[in-house]
Amino acid sequence: MDDHDVIDDTAEESLAEETYRLLLAEILSARLAGGSVVQQRRLASRYAVSRSPMRHALGRLEGEGLLVRNDKGVLCVRVITLKDYLDSLAMRMLLEPSAAAAAAGRMAVTTLHSLEAMLDAIEADAEPDPEFVWQFDDALHMSIADASGNGFMAATIGEMRRYTTIFERQMAVVRAKPGVAEHRGILAALAGSDPEAARQAMTRHLEAVRQGVLTNF
Template sequence: MPAPATENERSFSQTVKAQLSLRDLILSGDLKPGDRISELSMVERLGISRTPIRMALVRLEEEGFLEAIPSGGFAVKAFSERDIHDAIEMRGTLEGFAARLAAERGVRNSVLIEMKQRLAQLDELVGQPTLTVDDFSQYVGLNGQFHALLIDAADSAVLARQIDRALNLPFASPSGFVMVQAMLPEARQILTIAQDHHHCVVRAIEEREGARAESLMREHARLAHRNLQLAFRNQGTRDLVPGAVLIRKPVPARY
């Protein structure tokens, strides 16, 4: 029989549960930008004790979803397109460095084999005559696995921790806007470009071309910003962006 969970393990589990529940409330729009969040109100709403709620609020502030209020408590934060662009650039810079390290240090053969297996699976998916929402959902999973393998290839615990922190920034995930593509006429072109980036970066890593591998991953990350711009062309696709309610619409310039 497994040993019973310790008090610290139970507390950690409750904190994670609170963090995920609060993040879902924010991304779904149940908690809107500017809404004040107090520990007591969330204790009642989520049925989780006060200490895990307090820790979850601190973590969500670190992730950028909340901002501390001088008088106490937290408020849901709004984001500009520039904020999102910066988060994507941060992730691209770190993933680019991971690709460079992988190329310059060399990669375990087992990791390269796994990366190529994911490439083959993505090729098969992207090469289909038509793509359904389920196909895009499958792409999200495979794409996430490929990016995780890239980080593994760098073999740097320090860098992996920094990338993990960057991925927690709102809208910075490699697959953050992929599902939006299911509604975009440009979907096929963007996925084809993204998959070509994947192939090229694996080749660059194999051939020990560090600078090229780094440049490719930075450019690859910028596809997410392109997806965002396309999604914002109309309200229908804008609403498909996870957490779109948090994104401020740009104010039209006055002349």
């Protein structure tokens, strides 16, 4: 294999990774809704990529369980049912309070300030951009998971959040600023380096999320 082959392989791997991330974002945002048939050729044309990186990206998403085969063997976006959602949220409720407790006193001050600034912007805006709200939510929860110092816990939280995010984003928006007070409580506990307060704040938040979904389903 010469240098040209190595460059070609690296470029294709990079394109496959980019394609994967684009498709993942489409699924998580529900732009590719549950049950949608996945047409490789059409998606490759849409993203202006060859079939090879598209095939790699689709195979990866299928391996992660976000794409499934229907009864006819056709590749589709997985439908996240209420049971799937509640089961995933139950896993988060087992792990995230512990992650929050572990993260208290460990999270970088710059990360805390960034999260607080994002939440301030959401609270100050009468009609915040829903995409920005979701970005904040993901940044908060995954920053806490990462700061827990437990990579296995963080990976599981990230996986479960995929399923709960897909389900929640397919629901009608109930509140323009979901969980602002709860998120503020979590950040205050983290900033105060108080593990037990962080644990309790995360527990209250996730219980409120669960109740909100059940009330509005």
